[in-house]
Amino acid sequence: xxxxxxxxxxxxxxxxxxxxxxxxxxxxxxxxxxxxxxxxxxxxxxxxxxxxxxxxxxxxxxxxxxxxxxxxxxxxxxxxxxxxxxxxxxxxxxxxxxxxxxxxxxxxxxxxxxxxxxxxxxxxxxxxxxxxxxxxxxxxxxxxxxxxxxxxxxxxxxxxxxxxxxxxxxxxxxxxxxxxxxxxxxxxxxxxxxxxxxxxxxxxxxxxxxxxxxxxxxxxxxxxxxxxxxxxxxxxxxxxxxxxxxxxxxxxxxxxxxxxxx
Amino acid sequence: xxxxxxxxxxxxxxxxxxxxxxxxxxxxxxxxxxxxxxxxxxxxxxxxxxxxxxxxxxxxxxxxxxxxxxxxxxxxxxxxxxxxxxxxxxxxxxxxxxxxxxxxxxxxxxxxxxxxxxxxxxxxxxxxxxxxxxxxxxxxxxxxxxxxxxxxxxxxxxxxxxxxxxxxxxxxxxxxxxxxxxxxxxxxxxxxxxxxxxxxxxxxxxxxxxxxxxxxxxxxxxxxxxxxxxxxxxxxxxxxxxxxxxxxxxxxxxxxxxxxxxxxxxxxxxxxxxxxxxxxxxxxxxxxxxxxxxxxxxxxxxxxxxxxxxxxxxxxxxxxxxxxxxxx
Numbered sequence: 001x002x003x004x005x006x007x008x009x010x011x012x013x014x015x016x017x018x019x020x021x022x023x024x025x026x027x028x029x030x031x032x033x034x035x036x037x038x039x040x041x042x043x044x045x046x047x048x049x050x051x052x053x054x055x056x057x058x059x060x061x062x063x064x065x066x067x068x069x070x071x072x073x074x075x076x077x078x079x080x081x082x083x084x085x086x087x088x089x090x091x092x093x094x095x096x097x098x099x100x101x102x103x104x105x106x107x108x109x110x111x112x113x114x115x116x117x118x119x120x121x122x123x124x125x126x127x128x129x130x131x132x133x134x135x136x137x138x139x140x141x142x143x144x145x146x147x148x149x150x151x152x153x154x155x156x157x158x159x160x161x162x163x164x165x166x167x168x169x170x171x172x173x174x175x176x177x178x179x180x181x182x183x184x185x186x187x188x189x190x191x192x193x194x195x196x197x198x199x200x201x202x203x204x205x206x207x208x209x210x211x212x213x214x215x216x217x218x219x220x221x222x223x224x225x226x227x228x229x230x231x232x233x234x235x236x237x238x239x240x241x242x243x244x245x246x247x248x249x250x251x252x253x254x255x256x257x258x259x260x261x262x
Numbered sequence: 263x264x265x266x267x268x269x270x271x272x273x274x275x276x277x278x279x280x281x282x283x284x285x286x287x288x289x290x291x292x293x294x295x296x297x298x299x300x301x302x303x304x305x306x307x308x309x310x311x312x313x314x315x316x317x318x319x320x321x322x323x324x325x326x327x328x329x330x331x332x333x334x335x336x337x338x339x340x341x342x343x344x345x346x347x348x349x350x351x352x353x354x355x356x357x358x359x360x361x362x363x364x365x366x367x368x369x370x371x372x373x374x375x376x377x378x379x380x381x382x383x384x385x386x387x388x389x390x391x392x393x394x395x396x397x398x399x400x401x402x403x404x405x406x407x408x409x410x411x412x413x414x415x416x417x418x419x420x421x422x423x424x425x426x427x428x429x430x431x432x433x434x435x436x437x438x439x440x441x442x443x444x445x446x447x448x449x450x451x452x453x454x455x456x457x458x459x460x461x462x463x464x465x466x467x468x469x470x471x472x473x474x475x476x477x478x479x480x481x482x483x484x485x486x487x488x489x490x491x492x493x494x495x496x497x498x499x500x501x502x503x504x505x506x507x508x509x510x511x512x513x514x515x516x517x518x519x520x521x522x523x524x525x526x527x528x529x530x531x532x533x534x535x536x537x538x539x540x541x542x543x544x545x546x547x548x549x550x551x552x553x554x555x556x557x558x559x560x561x562x563x564x565x566x567x568x569x570x571x572x573x574x575x576x577x578x579x580x581x582x583x584x585x586x587x588x589x590x
Contacts, residue, residue, distance in 0.1 A: 003391050010388035014374070014381045021376045091337050092372040095365055097357035098389045254353075258277060259337040 011103060015110030026111065027118050033074070036066040039191055053196065058222070060133035062193055064126050065145075065218035070190065071119050072112070072149045073213060075156045077104045078177040081164025086172060091259045101161060101246070108157060137221050144228050145220035151235035152213040158242035159209075165246060168253030183208075189215030193224055206230070209238040265349060267441055267473040268311040268334060273343035274497075275304040275329050303329040305497035306343070313440075316467060316474040318488030318505070322585045326497040327477045331443050334475070335365045348441055361390060364439040368449030371430055373418045379429045380414050383436060390437035397436075404432045407462050424455035431459065435466060442466075444476040448483055460486045481577040493584055500584065505577070513580045516554055517573045520545040523566035534561060548575065 019026065040063030044056040054062075081104070084090040093100035127134055137145070159180055166173035185191065187210035194202060194215045205211045212231040219226035281299045282292040304326040311317050321327045332338045333345060336352030336359065345352060350359035373382045380401070387397035405411045408428040413421055421429060431447070444463070448456040460483060467474060478484055484491060484505065491508060493501035501508055518535070520526075521544060528540035534557045535549035549557045554572065561567060 003388075007388045010384055014377065014385050017381060018374055018377055088370065091332070091365075091367075092370070094337055094355065095335060095360060095363070095372075096386075096389050097355075097360040255339050257338060259332045 007098070007102075008106070011106035012109050012113075015103075015106045016113045017110075018107075019111040019114045023114055023118075026114050030071060030115060030118055030122070033070055034067065036063040036070065036190060039063055043192065054193070054224075057130075057133045058224070060130045061135060061222040062218055062224060064123075064130075064133065065221040066190055066214055068119065068123070068221070069145075069149055069152065069214045069217040071115060072217075073152045073156045074115075075108060075153070075160040077101075077108065077157055078160040078164035079174050080104050080107065081161065082167040082172050082174045085167040085257065086260075088259055090257065094257075094259075101250075104161065105157065108153075135223060137223060141220045141223075144232070145217040148212065148217040148220060148228070148232060148235065151232065151239060152217060154239045155209050155213060155235055155242060158239060158246055162242055162246050162249060165249040165253050168249075168256045183210055184213060187211060188213045189218060193219070195219075195225055206234070209234065212238075264313055266310040266346075267313045267315070267348055268309070268475065269344070269346040270310075270330075270334070271308050271344040273304055273307045273330070273333060273345055274302065274341050275326075275333060275338065276341045277301045277303055302497050304333070304340075304494075307494065307497070307499045308343075309492055309499065309502055311473060311475060313473050314467075314471055315490060316476065316488050318484035318491040319475055319477040319494065320484065320491055320581060320584075321477075321494040325494045325585075327494055328445055330494070331365065331445055331475070331477065335363060335443055336360075337365075361437060362440045363443065364434045364437070364441075365443040366431060366434045366445065366447050368427065368446035371418070371426065373426070373429060373433055375419050376417055378415045378417055379410075379421075379432070382418070382433050383414075386433055386436045392437065400436055400438070401432070404435065407465055408432060409458065424451050424458075427451055427455065427459065428462075431462060438470055440470070440472055442472055442474045442476075444474060444478075446478055447476070448478060448480055456480065456482065463487060481581065485577060493581075495585060508584070509574060509577065509580050512584050513575050514551050515548045515575065516551055517575050518547050518549050518554075518558065518561070519571045519573065520547075520561065520565075520567055521569035523568055526565060530565075 040059055043052065043054075043059040043063070046052050047054060047056040047059055052059075081090075084093065084100070090100060093103060160177060163173050163177045163180065166176060170176075187194075187205050187208065189211060194205065194211050197205070202211075212235045216226055216228070216231040216235070218224075220228060277300075278298045279301050280292070281297045282288055307326070307330060319327050319330070329338070333340050334347055334352060336347075336355045339353045348359060348362050350356055352359065373379060374385075383397065383401055386392075387394070392400070401414070402411075405414060408431060410425060410428045410432065413425050413429070418426060418429065427447070435442070442463075447463070448459050451459065463474065463476075464487060466472060474487065476483065476487060489504060491501065491503070491505050492499060493508065501511075515535070517538070523543075525542050526540055526545055528537045531537050531540055531545055531547055535547040535553075537545070537547045539546040558570065558572065562570065
């Protein structure tokens with residue numbers, strides 16, 4: 001246990017230092033994720049004209065929460081994995097008595113350490129522009145939202161890792177992840193609160209991981225209706241599913257690894 | 263009897279490689295009906311390495327050296343054959359096995375590019391479960407041996423090739439592996455750095471009793487370190503024995519150098535051996551070993567020779583002959 005904690009701490013600390021070297025890139029990357037604010041302005045205009053169920057402040061609050069949930073859930077392990085397979089860097093990871101997935105995870109957690117202060121800056125700007133939209137969700141909903149965001153990160157990470165593992169067969173699987181991203185874009189609540197989607201669509205989406213990835217934490221933080229228990233259980237189940245799939249693909253895919261380039 | 267550090271029996275590796283013709287038609291054909299070629303990178307190779315040995319692994323590019331090393335380190339699965347390294351099946355990658363081996367690749371790096379060397383060492387210390395005090399001791403010891411104490415706090419990207427290679431060695435040997443696989447460890451280094459790396463490897467082996475399997479295109483590396491060589495060509499093992507034996511078997515000739523009183527034409531020397539250099543006051547020819555005494559006596563008797571010396575042919579030439587003829 002002592003070594004486990006030491007390994008985790010060292011990996012996260014070193015990758016945090018690594019990511020600090022790229023703080024500028026991370027800031028601009030974060031700015032490229034401001035899509036929710038465009039939807040926010042469209043929906044608040046519609047709300048101002050009385051065309052929607054929620055008020056303008058509700059939308060401002062919701063889309064800011066969407067932005068935060070999305071920022072916390074960003075992953076790129078499919079890219080890491082494909083790059084490491086193509087360049088042969090995976091060989092060095094395989095030579096060590098540590099599953100390469102832990103390094104990728106530390107890379108992401110370390111990056112979050114750089115992204116969070118930058119995210120806080122964006123939050124301050126938002127609070128200055130929309131002070132009326134800020135409502136304290138209460139400690140319970142805040143904590144549940146954070147738990148949902150952490151589990152959503154887990155699902156995103158393990159799904160992205162599964163796609164990355166396909167590189168062991170396809171050499172480059174990064175484009176496949178775009179399919180996942182399209183589904184996230186349309187079905188996670190990034191375009192509009194899912195409570196506005198038609199009833200049959202909402203019922204169908206419940207069986208997928210997508211509505212819980214963004215909508216669940218965003219709804220919990222912004223005060224919209226959300227079935228927290230079902231959403232959290234679903235996220236947990238999807239985490240287990242992708243984890244198991246990842247282990248299986250890793251075992252099978254290792255046989256295909258040719259360590260080219262190394 | 264001590265168990266071998268490496269035991270390979272009938273080891274083979276076949277790669278399926280997509281074959282694509284150039285041009286648009288080739289691309290379309292490749293898309294519709296993909297063709298694969300089976301490339302036998304390693305073909306029924308068998309050998310043993312006993313603990314503490316230093317073995318040179320020789321072969322031209324594409325001979326199968328690196329593929330063999332990848333199988334020995336568990337990076338890839340063999341297609342067929344038996345393989346046991348330090349009592350483990352490498353491709354299963356048990357932690358007990360991985361903690362005892364290392365692979366150094368001269369053209370690749372494990373160090374984190376944008377961070378100081380010490381940060382990569384911190385990770386290695388945690389991954390290999392080395393206590394901080396011991397990690398500091400090893401860092402000091404190896405950095406001193408490699409003469410890189412001053413560069414450990416610099417980002418890896420700022421290091422010269424020689425410094426980086428030394429730092430790679432430090433990181434690769436940080437967990438004190440018993441078995442070292444070294445693939446071109448001096449590639450691209452200047453002469454001083456090559457000597458330093460060789461000296462370090464020799465010191466490490468003496469201190470820790472490690473076993474080394476080393477590939478290199480620099481014969482000086484092999485001559486300086488290896489007592490035994492394996493020669494592989496087109497995936498097959500051609501020779502397994504000591505370096506002198508290889509020269510003995512494959513180069514049954516000696517090089518005779520002459521310093522002459524007057525210039526001699528190549529034609530005048532042709533009957534004595536294979537003329538390498540002639541036409542001036544200096545001549546060089548390769549003479550069959552069994553005729554050496556007679557030829558030397560005749561040369562001295564027939565020509566005005568100021569000086570004569572007999573040497574082994576350069577190892578590079580011997581190895582080049584082995585590769586070009588593909589047999590020993």
